[in-house]
Amino acid sequence: MSKITSLADLKKKREELKSGLDIRVKAIDPESVVQVKVAMATCGIASGAKTVMEFFLEQLERRNIPAVVTQTGCMGYCYAEPTIEVKLPGEEPVVFGFVDLKRADQIIEKYIKTGELVDGIIPVNYQSIDFKE
Amino acid sequence: MSKYSMHLLVCGGTGCHASESDAIVCNLRDELEAKGLVDSVQVILTGCFGFCEKGPIVKVMPDNTFYVQVKPEDAQEIVDEHVIKGRKVTRLLYKDPVSKESISDSKHMGFFKKQLRIVLRNCGFINPENIDEYIARDGYQALGKVLSEMSPEEVIKVIKDSGQRGRGGGGFSTGLKWELARKSVSDEKYVVCNADEGDPGAFMDRSVLEGDPHSVLEAMAICGYSIGASSGLIYIRAEYPLAIERLKIAINQAREYGLLGNSIFGTGFNFDITLRYGAGAFVCGEETALIHSMEGLRGEPTVKPPFPAESGYRNKPTNVNNVETFAAIPAIILKGSKWFSSIGTEKSKGTKVFALAGKINNVGLIEVPMGTTLREVIFEIGGGIRGGKKFKGVQTGGPSGGCLTEKHLDTPIDFDNLIAAGSMMGSGAMIVLDEDDCMVSMAKFFLEFTVEESCGKCAPCRIGNKRLHELLGQITEGKGTLEDLDRLKNMSLVIKDTSLCGLGQTSPNPVLSMLENFREEYVAHVTSKKCPAGQCKSLMEYVINAENCVGCTACARVCPVNAITGERKEAHLINAATCIKCGACMEKCKFDAIFIR
Ligand SMILES: Cc1cc2nc3c(=O)[nH]c(=O)nc-3n(C[C@H](O)[C@H](O)[C@H](O)COP(=O)(O)O)c2cc1C
Ligand code: SF4
Ligand code: SF4
Numbered sequence: 101m102s103k104i105t106s107l108a109d110l111k112k113k114r115e116e117l118k119s120g121l122d123i124r125v126k127a128i129d130p131e132s133v134v135q136v137k138v139a140m141a142t143c144g145i146a147s148g149a150k151t152v153m154e155f156f157l158e159q160l161e162r163r164n165i166p167a168v169v170t171q172t173g174c175m176g177y178c179y180a181e182p183t184i185e186v187k188l189p190g191e192e193p194v195v196f197g198f199v200d201l202k203r204a205d206q207i208i209e210k211y212i213k214t215g216e217l218v219d220g221i222i223p224v225n226y227q228s229i230d231f232k233e
Numbered sequence: 234m235s236k237y238s239m240h241l242l243v244c245g246g247t248g249c250h251a252s253e254s255d256a257i258v259c260n261l262r263d264e265l266e267a268k269g270l271v272d273s274v275q276v277i278l279t280g281c282f283g284f285c286e287k288g289p290i291v292k293v294m295p296d297n298t299f300y301v302q303v304k305p306e307d308a309q310e311i312v313d314e315h316v317i318k319g320r321k322v323t324r325l326l327y328k329d330p331v332s333k334e335s336i337s338d339s340k341h342m343g344f345f346k347k348q349l350r351i352v353l354r355n356c357g358f359i360n361p362e363n364i365d366e367y368i369a370r371d372g373y374q375a376l377g378k379v380l381s382e383m384s385p386e387e388v389i390k391v392i393k394d395s396g397q398r399g400r401g402g403g404g405f406s407t408g409l410k411w412e413l414a415r416k417s418v419s420d421e422k423y424v425v426c427n428a429d430e431g432d433p434g435a436f437m438d439r440s441v442l443e444g445d446p447h448s449v450l451e452a453m454a455i456c457g458y459s460i461g462a463s464s465g466l467i468y469i470r471a472e473y474p475l476a477i478e479r480l481k482i483a484i485n486q487a488r489e490y491g492l493l494g495n496s497i498f499g500t501g502f503n504f505d506i507t508l509r510y511g512a513g514a515f516v517c518g519e520e521t522a523l524i525h526s527m528e529g530l531r532g533e534p535t536v537k538p539p540f541p542a543e544s545g546y547r548n549k550p551t552n553v554n555n556v557e558t559f560a561a562i563p564a565i566i567l568k569g570s571k572w573f574s575s576i577g578t579e580k581s582k583g584t585k586v587f588a589l590a591g592k593i594n595n596v597g598l599i600e601v602p603m604g605t606t607l608r609e610v611i612f613e614i615g616g617g618i619r620g621g622k623k624f625k626g627v628q629t630g631g632p633s634g635g636c637l638t639e640k641h642l643d644t645p646i647d648f649d650n651l652i653a654a655g656s657m658m659g660s661g662a663m664i665v666l667d668e669d670d671c672m673v674s675m676a677k678f679f680l681e682f683t684v685e686e687s688c689g690k691c692a693p694c695r696i697g698n699k700r701l702h703e704l705l706g707q708i709t710e711g712k713g714t715l716e717d718l719d720r721l722k723n724m725s726l727v728i729k730d731t732s733l734c735g736l737g738q739t740s741p742n743p744v745l746s747m748l749e750n751f752r753e754e755y756v757a758h759v760t761s762k763k764c765p766a767g768q769c770k771s772l773m774e775y776v777i778n779a780e781n782c783v784g785c786t787a788c789a790r791v792c793p794v795n796a797i798t799g800e801r802k803e804a805h806l807i808n809a810a811t812c813i814k815c816g817a818c819m820e821k822c823k824f825d826a827i828f829i830r
């Protein structure tokens with residue numbers, strides 16, 4: 101990694117990264133692929149998030165679905181762990197709770213493949229701040 | 234492949250489920266079937282919308298129509314009107330309680346605006362193990378701005394003007410604290426992040442460190458620049474292995490980019506951060522004890538002054554802040570003090586993260602603007618009381634806070650209002666209690682924690698809390714008197730007044746607030762020897778209702794102490810003197826004849 105030596109440098113870097121959060125890894129536009137985020141805080145891991153994440157990594161590849169699977173912190177729905185967020189290209193993200201391997205399979209087969217929603221959605225009930233300098 | 238043009242989201246959360254959301258789903262599906270629409274409109278059962286008070290909820294996508302208090306028989310109208318003719322069913326829309334206007338679009342409902350994430354802005358959003366994602370979300374821009382465009386005094390002014398108060402419990406002005414540390418003259422100063430989080434029920438600091446570690450690193454560097462320090466220390470309990478792991482990764486990545494280390498952004502400012510591990514004693518979260526613990530001494534508090542800002546770690550000026558306090562700093566720098574101080578109440582600015590626990594539907598982590606009411610937090614965001622039980626109280630501020638009741642529900646939550654109500658903000662743990670919780674047992678439970686965690690240095694805390702705990706124990710066993718209630722109160726006041734550190738000074742708070750707010754329950758325990766919540770084992774009595782009892786003898790056969798007598802086919806009787814209250818008989822009786830009095 102090269103050092104960031106000035107604020108201008110950092111801003112440039114941010115612009116590069118913003119345009120494609122995962123371009124480095126996948127060399128494709130993340131907006132064009134399915135993005136799966138698995139909540140991996142202590143509570144998530146305790147209730148099996150690791151297994152779910154491995155399942156997504158393995159199955160999405162096996163089923164030939166271009167996707168980025170990442171981990172993230174606590175989404176705040178500790179009562180519904182394991183929790184994942186799925187963002188299909190051009191759609192609003194959807195959060196699913198209580199994701200065991202069976203539900204994970206349904207999510208891939210129905211929601212990811214055909215856009216058909218499945219039970220277990222957790223309505224998002226917050227907003228985050230947006231940064232504008 | 235089916236591609237639906239419309240989705241009907243029906244809440245399947247605990248609350249709505251109890252009020253027939255299953256039947257709503259069935260009826261909707263039947264209606265759609267009858268109209269030949271099953272291929273274009275899909276019905277989905279979701280998790281709780283957090284709006285259980287107005288449940289069952291049906292939300293129509295893609296137009297975000299939000300129907301409340303839907304009954305199974307409304308299904309037909311929803312399908313006929315909304316789905317087929319595209320007209321909203323006005324009578325089912327949510328009405329704004331103030332303007333009385335119907336709101337058709339959930340994005341305009343107050344409820345969905347209630348949470349606002351500043352501290353948690355990146356939690357659940359980015360990969361905490363990848364610094365690039367943090368940078369893509371404006372990470373380290375605030376540090377860059379501070380180092381290249383602002384003087385330390387200007388930074389301190391922004392923080393002061395923002396009105397931010399420390400989230401570690403005390404609520405001291407962050408900007409003022411930084412200013413004091415800046416004014417101390419020394420060759421060396423330290424920035425310390427307090428990540429001890431010993432409060433049972435609290436996990437917001439852990440979540441921030443696990444979900445967004447860079448926000449804390451960035452803020453510590455900003456603080457270092459402002460007060461003139463080049464070393465940062467994070468004191469974190471060893472029981473948080475995942476947070477530690479993520480912090481290590483984050484520190485290494487920041488170093489590789491030159492965002493920590495020497496001459497950051499080429500400005501000549503040096504700052505680096507190391508981790509210190511705590512053994513997990515509650516008192517080590519107190520700042521003087523924490524500093525001693527970092528120096529390798531026993532984690533015992535000492536008298537202030539001197540305050541750490543004058544003489545802290547290694548007798549050098551030290552600025553101690555909480556994780557949540559730090560995590561908000563980059564946002565304040567980037568968006569300005571006016572923005573931050575526009576959120577919250579007059580004297581408590583910004584947002585607060587709460588960990589909701591206890592008898593509540595949505596256990597979890599939330600962030601709301603200061604001034605949100607307890608009712609909004611518990612019933613709207615928290616989804617109300619589990620299992621349709623009645624709300625009894627909410628313990629805020631952890632074991633050192635107090636228990637608030639029904640009459641406090643509309644209090645806007647902020648530092649000062651909570652203190653005025655006899656509780657406190659503390660770290661933000663909220664434990665919700667329902668009708669089944671006994672207030673004597675709860676006070677005893679919190680005291681147990683204090684007794685265990687007292688460092689033992691001073692007598693009022695070491696001995697006084699032990700005595701308090703014993704007295705509460707006696708009351709739960711039916712051995713208390715009315716005078717004991719006065720004794721509880723007096724002892725509490727003395728402990729508060731004479732303890733050396735915050736632990737002892739706040740430990741009797743649950744007792745005092747519960748005595749104040751639930752006095753009748755305490756009185757019931759000591760005068761009529763009854764536990765109204767039916768929790769205190771010693772005060773329970775198993776009785777047989779002769780009307781229901783058919784004399785099957787099943788109970789008598791399982792009773793381990795032969796406390797039950799009676800002839801076959803005749804009503805049985807429990808001898809209260811021998812009964813050991815094991816409950817075996819009640820489980821066995823098929824005729825609901827045995828109950829607890
Ligand atoms: C017994 C006791 C335990 C404490 N535990 C913590 C803790 O776990 N985390 C924390 O940040 N502050 C804790 N504090 C408060 C700290 O002493 C200190 O006020 C705080 O870290 C300052 O940070 P702030 O200004 O950002 O709130 C505790 C205080 C007492 C008396
Ligand atoms: S009040 Fe309790 S914890 Fe604090 S110094 Fe005294 S004995 Fe130790
Ligand atoms: S089990 Fe119930 S019905 Fe049977 S004898 Fe006992 S109390 Fe009466």
Ligand code: SF4
Nearest residue numbers: 792812813815816818
């Ligand atoms: S509670 Fe236990 S001890 Fe008492 S009467 Fe029933 S079975 Fe016997």
Ligand code: FES
Nearest residue numbers: 246248249281285
């Ligand atoms: S259970 Fe339906 S909104 Fe909470």
Ligand code: FES
Nearest residue numbers: 671674764768769
């Ligand atoms: S002390 Fe527990 S129910 Fe009364």
